Amino acid sequence: MMGPSHALSGASVWLAGSWALDHFAGYAQSPLAVAVGATVCAGGALLPDLDLSGKVTRNQGGATVARTFGVFSLFVAEVVEKVSLGVYTATKLSRDPRRTNGHRTLTHTLPFAGLVGWGTTTLCAAYGKWAVVAIVFFMAGLALRGLFDSWAERAGWVIVTLSAGVIAWFTGANLPGDRGYPMLGFAVGVGCVVHLFGDMITKNGVPILWPIPMGRRMWRMVGVPNGMAVKVGGRGETMVLRSIFTVVAVLAVLGMFAPHALRELDLEKWAGG
Numbered sequence: 001m002m003g004p005s006h007a008l009s010g011a012s013v014w015l016a017g018s019w020a021l022d023h024f025a026g027y028a029q030s031p032l033a034v035a036v037g038a039t040v041c042a043g044g045a046l047l048p049d050l051d052l053s054g055k056v057t058r059n060q061g062g063a064t065v066a067r068t069f070g071v072f073s074l075f076v077a078e079v080v081e082k083v084s085l086g087v088y089t090a091t092k093l094s095r096d097p098r099r100t101n102g103h104r105t106l107t108h109t110l111p112f113a114g115l116v117g118w119g120t121t122t123l124c125a126a127y128g129k130w131a132v133v134a135i136v137f138f139m140a141g142l143a144l145r146g147l148f149d150s151w152a153e154r155a156g157w158v159i160v161t162l163s164a165g166v167i168a169w170f171t172g173a174n175l176p177g178d179r180g181y182p183m184l185g186f187a188v189g190v191g192c193v194v195h196l197f198g199d200m201i202t203k204n205g206v207p208i209l210w211p212i213p214m215g216r217r218m219w220r221m222v223g224v225p226n227g228m229a230v231k232v233g234g235r236g237e238t239m240v241l242r243s244i245f246t247v248v249a250v251l252a253v254l255g256m257f258a259p260h261a262l263r264e265l266d267l268e269k270w271a272g273g
């Protein structure tokens with residue numbers, strides 16, 4: 001799937017999950033907490049494609065996500081791609097093909113999702129609100145780039161970076177500072193897993209089984225059969241899937257906050273009338 005679909009799927013899964021927690025388990029979150037979680041999950045759903053490097057010296061190429069913070073994130077993508085390729089080459093078995101590019105390897109595995117989720121939680125526990133602000137800044141940048149790709153393309157990375165800064169500042173100014181924010185790491189991890197599912201329904205699949213060796217292969221690409229695969233950037237993705245994600249997201253938000261808002265309106269009427 002392309003960047004916008006990945007970001008949208010991350011946001012809608014987080015919103016639907018938050019609604020389910022609220023509805024079935026009575027776990028209610030503030031609107032800000034839900035918004036931060038959805039933003040971070042949308043950013044997390046783009047994170048695995050940070051392994052699509054470009055030509056950093058010429059400021060060219062790279063995935064949507066690699067261009068979020070201009071040449072800085074392009075450089076990070078270059079490093080992530082090379083490290084991924086290194087891990088691939090070091091762990092490949094005799095039947096795994098030789099590769100010269102690390103895309104869709106290490107960052108497209110469940111251990112990676114677990115690792116970045118755990119890392120995020122650890123950072124938040126150690127540095128509290130400051131870590132939250134930094135992570136929200138980074139993830140909001142990715143989410144903006146993904147969700148509003150044509151705007152981001154026109155506005156350029158400086159504006160995207162500044163907007164992410166404003167979101168991070170607003171979050172920092174309004175979030176209570178006395179907790180560990182374990183939900184943030186969970187949102188990053190869930191986002192990565194949502195990305196894997198998104199790639200699994202396209203033609204190439206992802207090495208979801210890594211590092212479990214099977215049939216002298218460690219990096220078996222797993223996905224739906226080619227006949228069922230969604231065409232990247234086709235109408236099935238841009239029209240059908242994105243519409244579904246949007247409807248789910250809107251319904252979840254309404255489900256969480258509309259009853260409350262209505263009740264408030266009612267009370268006002270009561271008090272005023």
Ligand SMILES: [Zn+2]
Nearest residue numbers: 048049108199
């Ligand atoms: Zn991917």
